[in-house]
Amino acid sequence: MGLLSYLKEIFTGKQDAPEAPVAPAAPAAPTKVEVPQPAEAKPAQTPADVKVEQKPEETKMEELPVADKITIGHVHMSGCTGCLVSLADNYEGLFALLDNYADLVYCLTLADVRDIPKMDVALVEGSVCINDHHSVEDIKKARENATIVVALGACAAYGNVTRFARGGQWNQPQHESYLPIGDLIDVDLYLPACPPSKESIRNVAVMAYLLLKGTDEQKELAAAYLKPLMDLAARGVEACGCDLMVDVINQGLCMGCGTCVAACPVRAIDMVYGKPNIDREMCIKCGVCYAQCPRSFFNFDVINQFEAIGEAIDAAMGKGGE
Amino acid sequence: MVLGSYKTAICARAADPGILAKSQDGGIVTQLFAFALEEGIIDGAVVAGPGDEPFKPEPIVATTVAELLEARGTRYTICPNMSMIKEATRTYGLDKVGIVGTPCQIQALRKAQLYPMGMRSVPDKIALAVGIFCMENFPYQGLETMVEDLCNVKMESAVKMDIGKGKFSVYTERGAVSQIPLKLTHKFEQGGCHVCLDYVANLADVSTGSVGTPDGWSTVFVRTKVGEDVWGRAIGAGYFETKDIADVKPGLDLVTKLANEKISKNQKTLEERATFGVNKGLRNPYL
Amino acid sequence: MAKVVEISPTTRHEGHTKITMQVNDAGIVERGDWLSLTPVRGIEKLAIGKSMHQAPKISSRVCGICPIAHTLAGIEAMEASIGCYIPDDAYLLRVILQCANRLHSHALHNILSLPDMYLPGTDTHINPFTSEEPVRSVALRIQKLREIGQTVGEIVGGEPIHPSNPRVGGMYKNITPRAKSKLYDLAKEALPLARDHMEFMIAVFKDWDARPMASVANGKEVEKTEKFGFHDQGYMAVDPLYGSSSLDIEPRWFPERWTEVRPWDWYQGELEVSLEDAEYPIGGTTPVGTKVWPAMEACTGVPLYDGSPVEVGPRARLAMFRNYDRKGAMGLQIARQMEYMDCLYSMIEAIDAVDCSGSVLADEIPQGDGSLGWAANEAPRGTDVHLAKVKDGRVDWYSLLVPTTWNFPTVSRALEGAPWQLTEVIMRAYDPCVSCATHMMVVDDSKRVVAQKMFQ
Structure with a gap:
């Protein structure tokens, strides 16, 4: 958890003096904390394949140290694997990610490692059935073994459809209570939506890499990028289309852009008299309408750089550019 | 930086008189999208098309110049263009999407590109984002009240509405012009506009509006590499007439002045919101 | 005496399962149970009282790999209950979605299967994530096929993972002519890739079948047995491609032939692990002395058709509609490739x-x-039956008989006679999707009673 306090230092620093890049001075010491042993961490693949390649970085981001990769795991709780499929839907980008930036050290669906190892980033998919002791042990172990825990998708973050669960079904009718992981462990980042888009998972993976292995400048960018997702994690474990009413319209912030309509995965939102109308009988409580809303969070320091960040991510993925 | 970062600022108008005819000012948006469509830079654009009621726009995905022409002219009410941004890439089958929007909508677009949680396969399909200057917007019922009750014009008879020189003006088919002072319209403004810190669509590829240039012309900011490329090619192909922005009146000074006014007024609103209640404030989306 | 060995959790498939086996001195499985440990979210129970429009959106979320199958089966069960016939064009859009989902899912399954296979002509296991050739080209081709499938899913379904466009009554939106030609181009682009890929994959699986010795990825080589992964159960499939419903003039699935029994009639009772292999990749098998109780732990019921477990999936479809007859684990793998x-x-x-x-x-x-x-619905991994009763727009009763649930008892049979070290290869051949499977509702041992209850 050294990293987290480091992150917080950066953020509190930023709040004090928004224009000045304060961060780089502080972090030096904590960054080296808990870098897992890459050799042990990569057992799914034969040693011949472990090639740390020079990555094709990066227009703006000057000399990137030829760092080792970060380690990522996918921890499957009570979810549907759709979030993992979304990650895999980066197609050739998935290989760019795994070749250059991240070793997938744990993922029951894709690799043979059976126990949750130490890792830099745990992507947790699914909510936790508290009536199943294996699930509870797994989520605790994930927290213990990971530097950064990401609630990947709506079930982990907010419960999503498992919020409706009430047990009563054979062969385990006692499986009736499902909790978002944030009710049981500290969660560093939320990535809501059902499922989070392939691009958003890619962006978080790249930013996690920059945060852990990048230059000071890159660390600062990555920290700024990830901050709103940390804030979402701090905001709480409940989400619903009603958030648009409660936290946007009621707060006098809605300007009727319609983003929520496009984001909703079950077409539960339409615009009525310039404001979103939520069909609450359709809403599955995934939280994406609020997260995607430009008036939930809007960080000028990051989004003003949309052009440069977009180019940097494209370059990192080995596409676009000239 | 109240005008955002930009590569060039120009005074321009569409070269095609057919486009200019029913456009708000210089016909920039329509002409630029028409050019981008013909050149294959975009294969469709989300624009404010005609709705069921007069001056009540509905977002449409225009894939032909004819459809673009239908969408000409400013309607001073909300058109949720972002609501179509995903569908444009889905059942419409677009790979290169254009979109026009107010500053807040362009902000929403850029957030959707950088944090695309619920926007699968949208971020890399945005080919051209055109922003329009915006001081504030009116809900449809507000606009209706302004036009029908304050200006005494039936919505159906209005052919054009305009804000400028401190007045809100309604033009009718029969050539009548009805005007009210802008201050009468303030109470009808949408509340959500009062926290907006962007007047000239700082995050668009190209942004445009009437302020700063003479009647029938528009001020254009070219902001990004994408914008520079499209604009350069359109100029090269003779799609726009241009003048040096330094030579026109009132020029960028007025744009800067209005941008400053909007931003400082809304900064103040944000500050007031922070201490709105008793030891309780309203939410600030920028923190 | 037979020894008890357990692989837990199993890997390279969707969900959480384990294999508990009794093996003889030679390590050959005498009795095997493959069972789900995935917590039961209880989709059928939580759907009750929800609107008929929302319930299929929830059931889509039982699985992110075959969400299209669940969405379509769910929606069509609602439509069958209310007696709603959809326009032809809506049906065609659903067929396109069905094909797109199968293309992506089969290709994804190749990635999960390949690590146990060998590059033909070598003794090297295939790591699909290596950057070395020729594997990288194959992996990129798999991703390209998936990209095409998922992109078609995006255009027609709104989203490929949990499609938003299908709805009770048809679809929200038709496609434009531009989208139609884009879809056509995508399918055409995939054709030659799929043909090459099918041939490559079939060669790989045949190569495995022909080997006397084999191992799972990074495992110890053991001698293979004859009839590896064979079972004597029958097949169930309702259509080579799409599905059937109770609205059909001649329905091809029969609820009165379906029975559901409890796992404690079917799985092993309490056992103690007495054989352990710390070398089994990666992390070893369950430690000796651990108490296990498959019948109590299993998270699914056991569905039967005409009183017996059946196999569903690609081979079942090919066997029933194309007289395909290759048995064993590789027979199923090859059938899957033949569906591309x-x-x-x-x-x-x-x-x-x-x-x-x-x-x-x-x-x-x-x-x-x-x-x-x-x-x-003929989902990528087999027949996915949804049954529903809708009253006044709300779900009164809902049941999902999903492919992997049908396959659980069949796979358990297919493990018998195989060396325990290779049992995961058999299980993986079925392309398990376990989150889906864990949504059974056990009704009654007597199918008569079930049938009467349902038709009341």
Whole structure:
């Protein structure tokens, strides 16, 4: 958890003096904390394949140290694997990610490692059935073994459809209570939506890499990028289309852009008299309408750089550019 | 930086008189999208098309110049263009999407590109984002009240509405012009506009509006590499007439002045919101 | 005496399962149980009282790999219950979605299967994530096929993972002519790739079948047995491609032939692990002395058709509609590859037939009187039957008989006679999707009673 306090230092620093890049001075010491042993961490693949390649970085981001990769795991709780499929839907980008930036050290669906190892980033998919002791042990172990825990998708973050669960079904009718992981462990980042888009998972993976292995400048960018997702994690474990009413319209912030309509995965939102109308009988409580809303969070320091960040991510993925 | 970062600022108008005819000012948006469509830079654009009621726009995905022409002219009410941004890439089958929007909508677009949680396969399909200057917007019922009750014009008879020189003006088919002072319209403004810190669509590829240039012309900011490329090619192909922005009146000074006014007024609103209640404030989306 | 060995959790498939086996001195499985440990979210129970429009959106979320199958089966079960017939163009769009989902899912499964296989002509296991050739080209081709499938899913379904466009009564939106030609181009682009890929994969699986010795990825080589992964159960499939529902003039699935029994009639009782292999990749098997109790731990029931477990999936479809007859684990793998081409031919036919100006929503959507309706969708991994009763627009009763649930007891049979070290290869051949499977509702041991209950 050294990293987290480091992150917080950066953020509190930023709040004090928004224009000045304060961060780089502080972090030096904590960054080296808990870098897992890459050799042990990569057992799914034969040693011949472990090639740390020079990555094709990066227009703006000057000399990137030829760092080792970060380690990522996918921890499957009570979810549907759709979030993992979304990650895999980066197609050739998935290989760019795994070749250059991240070793997938744990993922029951894709690799043979059976126990949750130490890792830099745990992507947790699914909510936790508290009536199943294996699930509870797994989520605790994930927290213990990971530097950064990401609630990947709506079930982990907010419960999503498992919020409706009430047990009563054979062969385990006692499986009736499902909790978002944030009710049981500290969660560093939320990535809501059902499922989070392939691009958003890619962006978080790249930013996690920059945060852990990048230059000071890159660390600062990555920290700024990830901050709103940390804030979402701090905001709480409940989400619903009603958030648009409660936290946007009621707060006098809605300007009727319609983003929520496009984001909703079950077409539960339409615009009525310039404001979103939520069909609450359709809403599955995934939280994406609020997260995607430009008036939930809007960080000028990051989004003003949309052009440069977009180019940097494209370059990192080995596409676009000239 | 109240005008955002930009590569060039120009005074321009569409070269095609057919486009200019029913456009708000210089016909920039329509002409630029028409050019981008013909050149294959975009294969469709989300624009404010005609709705069921007069001056009540509905977002449409225009894939032909004819459809673009239908969408000409400013309607001073909300058109949720972002609501179509995903569908444009889905059942419409677009790979290169254009979109026009107010500053807040362009902000929403850029957030959707950088944090695309619920926007699968949208971020890399945005080919051209055109922003329009915006001081504030009116809900449809507000606009209706302004036009029908304050200006005494039936919505159906209005052919054009305009804000400028401190007045809100309604033009009718029969050539009548009805005007009210802008201050009468303030109470009808949408509340959500009062926290907006962007007047000239700082995050668009190209942004445009009437302020700063003479009647029938528009001020254009070219902001990004994408914008520079499209604009350069359109100029090269003779799609726009241009003048040096330094030579026109009132020029960028007025744009800067209005941008400053909007931003400082809304900064103040944000500050007031922070201490709105008793030891309780309203939410600030920028923190 | 037989020893008890357990692989837990199993890997390279969707969900959480384990294999508990009794093996003889030679390590050959005498009795095997493959069972789900995935917590039961209880989709059928939580759907009760929800609107008929929302329930299929929830059931889509039982699985992110075959969400299209669950969405379509769910929606069509609702439509069957309320008696709603959808326009032809809506049906065609659903067929396109079905093909797209199968294309992506089969290709994804290749990634999960390849690590146990060998590059033909070598003794090197295939790591699909290596950057070395020729594997990287194969992996990129798999991703390209998936990209095409998922992109078609995006255009027609709104989203490929949990499609938003299908709805009770048809579809929200038809496609434009531009989208139609894009779909057509995508399918055409995939055709030659799929043909090459099918041939490569079949060669790989045949190569494995022909080897005397084999191992799982990074495992110890053991001698293979004859009839590896054979079982004597029958097959169940309702259509080579799409499905059937109770609205059909001649339905091809029969609820009265379905029985559901509890796992404690079917799985092993309490056992103690007495054989352990710390070398089994990666992390070893369950430690000696651990108490296990499959019948109590299993998270699914056991569905039977005519009183017996059946196999569902690609081989079942090919066996029933094309007289395919290759047995064993590799026989199933090869059948799966043989479905690639039809995904694309059928997709192209359906795209051709879509009228972009046609209506895709039924004029009238009844609210339902509580009648039973069912829809059986041929999901990538087998027949996915949803049964529903809708009354006044709300779900009164809902049941999902999903592919992997059918396959659990069949796989358990297919493990018998195989060396325990290779049992995961058999299990993986079924392309398990376990989150889906864990949604069974056990009704009654006597199918008569079940049938009567359902038709009341």
